[in-house]
Amino acid sequence: MRSLENAQELIEKVQPDWMGMIFYSKSVRYVPEEAKVALAELPVNKVGVFVNASLEEIKQCIKDFGLTTIQLHGDESVAFTKELKAQTGLEIFKVFAIKESIDWGVLEPYLPVVDYFLFDTFTKAYGGSGQVFDWHLLENYPFDKPFLLSGGLSIEQVAEIKKLQNRLPQLAGLDINSKFEIEPALKDVEKIREFKKLVYN
Numbered sequence: 620m621r622s623l624e625n626a627q628e629l630i631e632k633v634q635p636d637w638m639g640m641i642f643y644s645k646s647v648r649y650v651p652e653e654a655k656v657a658l659a660e661l662p663v664n665k666v667g668v669f670v671n672a673s674l675e676e677i678k679q680c681i682k683d684f685g686l687t688t689i690q691l692h693g694d695e696s697v698a699f700t701k702e703l704k705a706q707t708g709l710e711i712f713k714v715f716a717i718k719e720s721i722d723w724g725v726l727e728p729y730l731p732v733v734d735y736f737l738f739d740t741f742t743k744a745y746g747g748s749g750q751v752f753d754w755h756l757l758e759n760y761p762f763d764k765p766f767l768l769s770g771g772l773s774i775e776q777v778a779e780i781k782k783l784q785n786r787l788p789q790l791a792g793l794d795i796n797s798k799f800e801i802e803p804a805l806k807d808v809e810k811i812r813e814f815k816k817l818v819y820n
């Protein structure tokens with residue numbers, strides 16, 4: 620999110636557990652530096668979404684925007700992720716871009732370093748594609764580590780999402796984005812409220 624009014628309305632009406640801001644300059648949802656004064660004061664857990672950013676860049680955004688959580692949405696190594704955790708102590712979501720299969724061995728070294736895994740659909744643009752991956756690939760998820768589901772989540776998938784929640788208790792949250800927008804970065808608050816009601820009631 621990047622509009623103060625839209626974010627305030629969403630917080631008031633939906634009370635999300637987290638709210639994301641994209642700090643990847645190639646994204647249509649990129650949050651410019653000028654937004655920092657307004658967004659920093661929002662009373663919500665703020666997730667900074669980064670794609671192969673440097674430690675310095677991430678630390679500057681943490682300071683400017685009052686981030687509580689870092690979402691690493693690129694090809695960040697275990698060593699980089701460990702250093703970020705050591706230097707900031709903040710909550711970390713590490714994203715894995717899913718293609719036709721998942722090699723759980725690749726995720727394993729991240730276990731001691733991250734708070735949540737986040738699964739998104741593979742795309743050359745890294746994220747925000749609105750594309751859904753094959754959720755069957757998660758059925759043999761081998762870890763206790765909680766994970767978040769992402770990638771084109773929409774209101775039409777509520778029944779399937781509920782089935783997945785029943786099968787996989789490690790599924791800790793749903794990361795919604797482009798399917799709940801009026802335009803890039805402007806969220807449809809009523810649609811999100813409806814989605815939350817349908818999924819959690």
Ligand SMILES: O=C(O)c1ccccc1N[C@@H]1O[C@H](COP(=O)(O)O)[C@@H](O)[C@H]1O
Binds near residue numbers: 641643
């Ligand atoms: O939204 C973007 O533009 C974006 C760009 C680069 C990396 C991540 C991005 N967004 C994240 O992508 C996922 C899935 O979004 P969608 O539902 O498929 O639109 C989500 O984590 C967004 O935060």
